[in-house]
Amino acid sequence: MEQNTSPEPQKNNRALLWIALILVLLGINAVLIYMNQQKGKQNEQLTATVQEKDTKLEEQIKQFETLKADFERQSQEVQSMGQSNDSLEAKIASINADLLKLRSFKKGSFSIADQQRFKQRAANLESQLKAKDAEIAQLKQDNEALYTETTTLKERQNKLTDTISTVVRSNQELTEKVTIASRLQAENIKVGVINSRNKEKDDEDNEFKAKRVEKVKVTFNIARNDVSPKETKQIMMRLIEPDGSALYNLSTGGGTFMIDGAEAFYTAKQDIVYDNTRQPVQFVYAKGAPYKTGLHTVELYSGGIMIGKTTFTLK
Numbered sequence: 446m447e448q449n450t451s452p453e454p455q456k457n458n459r460a461l462l463w464i465a466l467i468l469v470l471l472g473i474n475a476v477l478i479y480m481n482q483q484k485g486k487q488n489e490q491l492t493a494t495v496q497e498k499d500t501k502l503e504e505q506i507k508q509f510e511t512l513k514a515d516f517e518r519q520s521q522e523v524q525s526m527g528q529s530n531d532s533l534e535a536k537i538a539s540i541n542a543d544l545l546k547l548r549s550f551k552k553g554s555f556s557i558a559d560q561q562r563f564k565q566r567a568a569n570l571e572s573q574l575k576a577k578d579a580e581i582a583q584l585k586q587d588n589e590a591l592y593t594e595t596t597t598l599k600e601r602q603n604k605l606t607d608t609i610s611t612v613v614r615s616n617q618e619l620t621e622k623v624t625i626a627s628r629l630q631a632e633n634i635k636v637g638v639i640n641s642r643n644k645e646k647d648d649e650d651n652e653f654k655a656k657r658v659e660k661v662k663v664t665f666n667i668a669r670n671d672v673s674p675k676e677t678k679q680i681m682m683r684l685i686e687p688d689g690s691a692l693y694n695l696s697t698g699g700g701t702f703m704i705d706g707a708e709a710f711y712t713a714k715q716d717i718v719y720d721n722t723r724q725p726v727q728f729v730y731a732k733g734a735p736y737k738t739g740l741h742t743v744e745l746y747s748g749g750i751m752i753g754k755t756t757f758t759l760k
Contacts, residue, residue: 499555501555501560502547502550505555505560505564505567506544506547508567509544509567510544512567512574513540513544516533516536517537519578519581520533520534520537524729526585526588527715528584531643533577534643536570540570543566591718592677595676595677595718596677598676599674599676599677602674602676627672627673628670628748628750628752629668629673629678629747629748629752630667630668630670631665631668631726631745632667632668632723632753633665633666634664634743634745634755635665635755636651636662636743636755637664638653638657638658638659638660638661639658639659639660639661639729641657641659645662650758651756651758652757652758652759652760653759653760654760655735655737655759656735658736659731660729660730660731661730661732661736662727662728662729663682663727663728663730663743663745664725664727664728665726665745665753667723667726668723669721670721675719675720675721676718677717677718678718678719678747678748679714679716679748680714680715680716680726680746680747680752681713681745681746681747682713682714682728682743682745682746683709683710683711683712683744684730684741684742684743685741685742687737687738687739687740687741688737691710691712692712692730692732693710693711693712694733697731697733698713699713702746703749704746704749711746712730715728737759738759741756741757741758742754742755742756743756743757
């Protein structure tokens with residue numbers, strides 16, 4: 446009788462097949478786990494790179510905002526000393542363009558080339574800023590020296606006047622007449638306007654469109670006066686709106702002074718060294734807000750006395 450042994454090898458083969466299948470699945474699973482780990486590391490590196498770019502972009506934006514504030518400070522200082530600040534206004538406009546470009550970068554798009562380019566530009570602007578600060582400091586020092594010199598001359602003149610007044614009291618009436626005669630007078634008063642593009646416009650009828658006015662420019666000459674002493678004179682300008690109120694802002698150089706014993710507001714002022722040469726004087730005023738329509742009045746004062754007046758209309 447023959448013995449049947451075929452079922453046993455079949456069972457062994459089936460077991461080996463299952464073991465092989467399990468090993469293959471484990472291998473596949475291990476490969477998938479490894480690939481997921483690598484992908485996670487790549488994502489982490491990519492996230493870190495994007496965050497680093499965003500951080501550098503924010504730092505660059507803050508740096509340009511600081512530069513803008515410093516150049517605006519310089520512009521105000523230069524304007525307060527009666528100097529032209531066109532170059533500073535141009536730099537401020539350029540920095541605004543840079544800020545607009547920086548803020549336009551999308552998340553993670555601030556490339557290394559962009560970083561280097563704006564870093565170099567910021568370094569150049571900082572160098573220009575330091576040079577301008579040194580120039581302004583020297584200008585202030587020169588102005589202080591000039592003021593001291595003119596003050597000394599004025600003190601000497603006052604002492605001489607006091608001596609003459611003490612010796613010759615009978616000439617008091619004549620002295621009062623001389624004082625009146627020495628008052629300054631503004632002549633050839635002209636009004637122009639400057640638009641947002643820094644273009645100036647004049648009009649013989651002094652009529653302008655209000656919506657196009659960014660700044661008001663007032664120019665005039667100090668009339669010759671052989672009686673008036675050659676000394677530092679303070680000139681005030683009052684820009685009066687149609688409702689009768691004078692424009693006044695401390696941050697743009699406004700303040701108060703006395704007119705006929707009463708306190709009044711002035712829009713801007715500047716000191717000049719009067720030299721009796723019909724020297725030109727100029728005021729440029731930016732309101733910083735829309736101008737009202739109607740008849741505006743410009744009044745000019747020196748020593749609390751009106752030395753000139755004109756009007757212009759904004760339509």
